[in-house]
Amino acid sequence: MVIFKFLRSKLSQFMMKTNRLVLLRHGESEFNQLNKFCGWHDAPLSKGGMEDARKIAALNLLNxxxxxxxxxxxxxxxxxxxxxxxxxxxxxxxVPVESHWRLNERHYGNLTGFNKRQMSDQYGEAQVQNWRRAFDSMPPSITPQNPYYFGIRNNPSFSDVPADQFPFAESMHMCSDRVLPVWDEIKKDMLNGKRVLVCTHGTVVRALIKHIEGLSDEAISKVNIPNCVPCVYEFDIKTGKLISPMTYLGDPEYIKAKTEQVASIGN
Known part of the structure; x- marks a missing residue:
């Protein structure tokens, strides 16, 4: 069966004139569930997040x-x-999986570990939304007093991050720049006929969308990505250009509700 799929894949790549790229935000994490800023803290999936990976992401991809x-x-x-x-x-x-630190979520600095509503009560909702969505707005840098500081700094999963590039906080702009080198790799694979899935984080998906669509700084600030909903792009392999706008896979009402939930501060 595996050999059959491999041969079919090679034949498909030889014949194809277009190719699709799928971007996906991970399932709900335990910090998502608690409405906390997560960033580079290595929060696991919640039980609901595991279910969504099966019943939303995988099922829609199969369908x-x-x-x-x-x-x-x-x-x-x-x-x-x-x-x-x-x-x-x-x-x-x-299927081979390549993990890269450049696809890590945006680093939310000293907001890491704190509830978004509580931060809004402390700093004001406008300021927190500015930190979350404005392209060049950067939250306060994480300090050793933050309870997650040392767990992030000492996480062995980040051993490949160059010391001079290890962030203490990031704006969306900084995250977008960080993602660009690996986007070049992804695009090369895709235009060479590989069918690629990018399973990453909300802000990173937004950064990739900005690069793919050439969105303005203002336009990308209005984009919100729901968990586990596949985002599909189709490209002309010869020219490298988009053939059609991005489409979501799944129930439109579910996607609308989840997108609005992501956009809000929450409770």
């Missing part, structure tokens, strides 16, 4: 008859676990 030759993910466990669940449900655990 769309999508298959993959390679998966890119971050070094954070919430993205990696989501990837593992999806590939297992799709009976595609043989």
């Amino acid at each position: 769309a008859n999508l298959e993959f030759d390679k998966v890119y993910t971050s070094t954070l466990c919430r993205a990696q676990t989501t990837t593992d669940i999806i590939l297992r449900e799709m009976k595609s655990s043989f």
Whole structure:
């Protein structure tokens, strides 16, 4: 069966004139569930997040008859676990997975570990939304007094991060710049015919969308990515250009509700 899929994949790559790229935000993490800023803290998936990886992400990918030759993910466990669940449900655990620190979530600095509503009560909702969505706004840098500081700094999953590039906080702009080198790798694979899934984080998906669509700084600030909903792009392999706008896979009402939930401060 694996050999058959491999041969079919190679034939498909030889004949194809277009190729699709799928971007996906990981399932709900335990910090998402508690409405906390997570960033580079290595929060695991919640039980609901595991279910969504199976019943939302994998099921919609299967219903769309999508298959993959390679998966890119971050070094954070919430993205990696989501990837593992999806590939297992799709009976595609043989597909190679490349993890990269450049696909880690944006570093939320000293907001890490704090509830978004509580931060809004302390700093004002306008300021917190500015930190969350404005392209060049950076939250306060994380300090050793933050309870998650040393866990982040000493996480062995970040051993490949150059010392001079290890962030203490990031703006969306900084995250977008950090993602660009690995986006070049992803695009090269995709234009060479590999069917690629990128399973990563909300802000990183937004950064990739900005690069793919050439969105303005203001436009990307209005984009919100729900957990576990596949975002599909189709490209002309010869020209490298987009053929059509991004489409979501799944129930439109569910996607609308989840997108509004992500956009809000929450409780």
